[in-house]
Amino acid sequence: MDPISQATQILNQKILDEANVIMLYLDPHGIISMCNKKIEEMVGKNRRELFGKHWLDILCHDSNVVIKQQMFKAVLDGAIAYKRPNIFEGSIVDCNKKEHIISWNITPMLNESDDLAGLLLLGNDVTLLKEREASLKKIDETLLNILSSIKEYSLYVINLEGNITYYEMGFESMFGWLKSDIIFKHVGLLHTSDDLKHKLPLILEQVRTNGHYELRLSLVKKDGRIFPVILSVNQFLDNEGSIIGYIFIAKDITEENKLEYQIFQSEKMAAVGKLAAGMAHEINNPLFVISGRLQMLLGNKKLPKGLRDDLKIIDNQADRIRNLIDRFLTFARKTSPNEERLDVNKIITNVLPFLSYHKLPSHKIRITKDFAKKLPLIKGDSHQLQEVFINLFINACQAMPEGGRLIIKTVNSGGEFVRISISDTGHGIDPKNLNNLFMPFFSTKSEGTGLGLSICYNIIKNHHGFIEVESQVGKGTTFIIKFPFIKKGE
């Protein structure tokens, strides 16, 4: 060989050896006739040991010859059929018995007659890349699992046109929409028409300016129900930092609102109670003087009859005020109930006969009792609970002057509470009155002190229970009371 050719050959080999890819040249039968340093280092054999060996002998550590032949044939057929580089993956076990995943690029080399002269193989070690891909896939899956496990929040993303492009977490259970129904639909489907027109543009404007905005508002489920949420809206940015959409995270606060409302009502009641107790005390003093003086006057036997009669009327009215104050102070005072073990079914049964004493049209009212058979016992004061039930039964009967049905149901509501529902088919309560129903001195009746329900409320609260009301005008009202039952071991 002449020196130039020799030098060229050496240089070529140097270039091949410096390459960071595996280079192999195979004859048409797959036999290795050339290779570079990379493969030598990987398999721990020098080129002389590799020349003359079938390529699949170093590639495939499966000793099954048939499989190897099939693999080679598939590779070859692929390469020849398309007469262009064919890419596929295989693995090599190196001299340290570590497996490497190689991305092979096979180029068929054709002679002048267009026949296959050989195959040039370039192999890229993508082991690390594959490991990273697997790791990222795992992180992805973990992230998706985390997101889909969070049911209390709903995440959805819209593009600049307002169409929903992605959702996760509790979206489906919160809104009732399935992916196929909602994807690429407009986000307006989740908002009231008013909010869509007025609030949403302002929200997005805030987010564009400040990056983030949070507010309370109402959203709409697929079935049309409106529910309260805390909505957090963020910019969705691309790699260059341009806004390409908006990310919404919604938390359904229906239950929290209910609880907040109950606490607020409770605190309002307590404040009113305290104020009124103070007032009641202030009234008691002058009333005491009025009554006392009247009694002393009435004690004068020489009083003319007409004057005596007038003073008696004044005394009666003073008495009336005194009873009212007394009842009110009972309501306002937080007395700890006695701690007896009580069967609610028995208390209700004992109380029902007293309805007839209250001059109610109870003969026109059909009373239905649906009592749970094994109702757990509750801790409480039987007298106070009797007062609660008698008040509620009286209210129910008074709502049905023409007669109707009074349905009393007791249930072990599962978990911790005994649940009692008292339903009537009376005139129902105007929705605007529902908020004030348990407030002291609130009454929808022309007679009555307006204290009955507020006393019930206080007694129930003192027993660590809850009371709610559902009503429809013209259809009837249901009061639902829950008391915690005595757990085993208590």
Place this chain on the structure above:
Amino acid sequence: MPGRILVVDDELPVRDMINDLLKREGFQVKSVATGEEALEAVDNEDFDAVLLDVKLTGISGLETLKKIKTKKPDMVVIMITGFGYDDELVTKSNELGCSGYIGKNSSISQIISCFKALIKDAKEKIK
């Protein structure tokens, strides 16, 4: 039975009313407006019983009760109140040694008979 009663209430019409009521029943009455005046009266004069309002200006009724009982453990002190029957007040008053508890929301005849019964009971206990 009648004797000498000290009436303690911060309202003049109430004091006057109780005054007249008790005098009609044959009692001798001195009335004062504050706990401080009550303590001074108890120090300097003899009384068969004290009728003491729970709510006073200055030192409270309960504080006055405590101080009277400290000075004169055998003194009959009956609490009277516009708060009506209050578990907590009654318990505290009992702990401090009061002999009874009357609500201003009771009728006058009830107040008088309760008052007389309480004084009688208390005196018998002391004997």
